[in-house]
Amino acid sequence: MxxxxxxxxxxxxxxxxxxxxxxxxxxxxxxxxxxxxxxxxxxxxxxxxxxxxxxxxxxxxxxxxxxxxxxxxxxxxxxxxxxxxxxxxxxxxxxxxxxxxxxxxxxxxxxxxxxxxxAAFAHDEPGSHYEAARVSTRAEKRGDGWLLQGAKGVVQHAEHADVLLVSARTSGAEFDEAGISLFLVPRNAQGVRVFGYRKIDGGRAAEVTLDNVQLGADALVGAAGAGFATLEQASGYGLVALASEAVGAMDVARDHTLEYLRTRKQFGAPLGSFQALQHRMADLLLEIEQARSSVINAAAAIGAARVERERALSAAKVTIGRIGARVAEEAIQLHGGIGMTWELPLAHYAKRLVMIDHQLGDEDHHLARYIALSRAAA
Known part of the structure; x- marks a missing residue:
């Protein structure tokens, strides 16, 4: 291939x-x-x-x-x-x-x-623990329109978004896949409150509360109660994006670490000349290539049938989560104390790699999801 x-x-x-x-x-x-x-x-x-x-x-x-x-x-x-x-x-x-x-x-x-x-994606909720179907925000039919009530957490760029894509439950229990609907909500709509803050890896996010937000019929995206499949499909592209972003960050962290090992001297010799550090770096390079392979697999499977697609996406997120944390830790350790300083770009790459693991489901969540999907397919 x-x-x-x-x-x-x-x-x-x-x-x-x-x-x-x-x-x-x-x-x-x-x-x-x-x-x-x-x-x-x-x-x-x-x-x-x-x-x-x-x-x-x-x-x-x-x-x-x-x-x-x-x-x-x-x-x-x-x-x-x-x-x-x-x-x-x-x-x-x-x-x-x-x-x-x-x-x-x-x-x-x-x-x-x-x-x-x-546009901002407002789906995660406090206490949802990455479960895509766990939606407590409610939407009730009011005349020809809808009335939204609930809260969303860690909504990226919500303070400056023109519109929010909000998931809300129109029927069913809290964990049901059926009954989730999607709505386009103007950020300046009455009842929408946004509480912004800085993120540890740069940029800003916000907590969003929806207090009796009234929307017209044209705010509903797709059929009422059938939003889960759309969430899953759209989030799949987000998983490919995050995994690919992580590989790019890993490549830079690798290059910075190799350059440091070539130039920093200890006991009169470059650090890169010590065999123990060479072995650690070689292992790290192999891990990064494994991460790249998982991204290729996920990108190739994005148009496949649901189970095949979702397994490849979860596998990539598990791999990225594990290897991203290792790259961050090893790169900082091989740099020594300077690796933690704010002025060194490496520290910011390490933070971003760690935080990517927590977007759209962390390593543990996707490992459990991969196992569940594999059992369902057996």
Whole structure:
């Protein structure tokens, strides 16, 4: 099987890597990540003008890519630069609209691609423990519209989003897959309250409360009670994105560590000349290649039947979680005390690798999910 990227994808990767290296260096990125907004609106527009956002969507939705490997190429480059702009939520919300939205809702994807609107994915809830079907937020039919009541946690870029994609239960019990519905909620709608804060790995997120939020009938995405399949499908692309981003970050952490071992001297010799450290580094390189293989497998399976697709996605997330933590730990240890300093970019890559594990389900969650899916398929 040929895993080489197409010429178009290689050109996209080269363009994006060059742009990030020239315009999104670590000092610029750190300033953006610590800003009150948590991202740069002008930089977001420049990414849109480069066509980077469009690469995440199919031609039918106004993009020019949309395959699993297109997503992987973009997010691997973003991981190399620790980019904090709202790519992940744009991908997930756009995919959800493409999967289940009506004509007017699908038309919104164009405004996501050109960067004129920002969307946030509001699904996780306090105490949900990554369970996608555990939704306590309620939506009740009121006349021709809906009334939402509940709370969402760790919503990326919610403070500056134009619209939130909110999951709410319209029927069934708290853990039921059936009965979950999706709604497009304007951030400035009456009853929507957003409490923002800085994230440890850069950028901002928020807790969102929905207090008797009234919505029209046109806010419902897809059929009432049938939102779980859309959530699963859209989140699948998010998992490919996160795993690819992690591989990009791992590559940079590896390169920085190798450079340090070549130049830092101890007892009159470079650290890299000591056999024990060579063995540790060789093991780490093999682990990173294993992580890359898991991403390739997940990207290739994104269009497969549900069980095959979800197993590949969970397997990739388990692999990324385990190896990402090891890369972070080993890179810092091999750098010694300097590896923990704020001024060294490596510390920020290590933080991001650790936090990727906690987005869209951590290693333990996806290991249990992989086992359950395997038993169901047996």
């Amino acid at each position: 040929n895993f080489q990227h197409t010429e178009d994808r290689r050109m996209l990767a080269d363009t994006l890597n060059r742009f990030i290296a020239e315009q999104y260096g670590f000092e610029s990125r750190d300033k953006i990540a610590r800003s009150p907004e948590g991202f740069s609106a002008p930089m977001w527009q420049r990414f849109a003008e480069l066509g980077v956002i469009g690469a995440l969507f199919d031609e039918a939705d106004g993009g020019f890519g949309g395959q699993g490997f297109d997503v992987a190429v973009v997010f691997e480059s973003l991981g190399r630069g620790l980019v904090v702009e709202p790519f992940l939520d744009t991908l997930i919300v756009g995919r959800a609209l493409a999967h289940a939205g009506n004509e007017a809702q699908r038309a919104r994807i164009a405004s996501l691609i050109d960067g004129s609107q920002i």
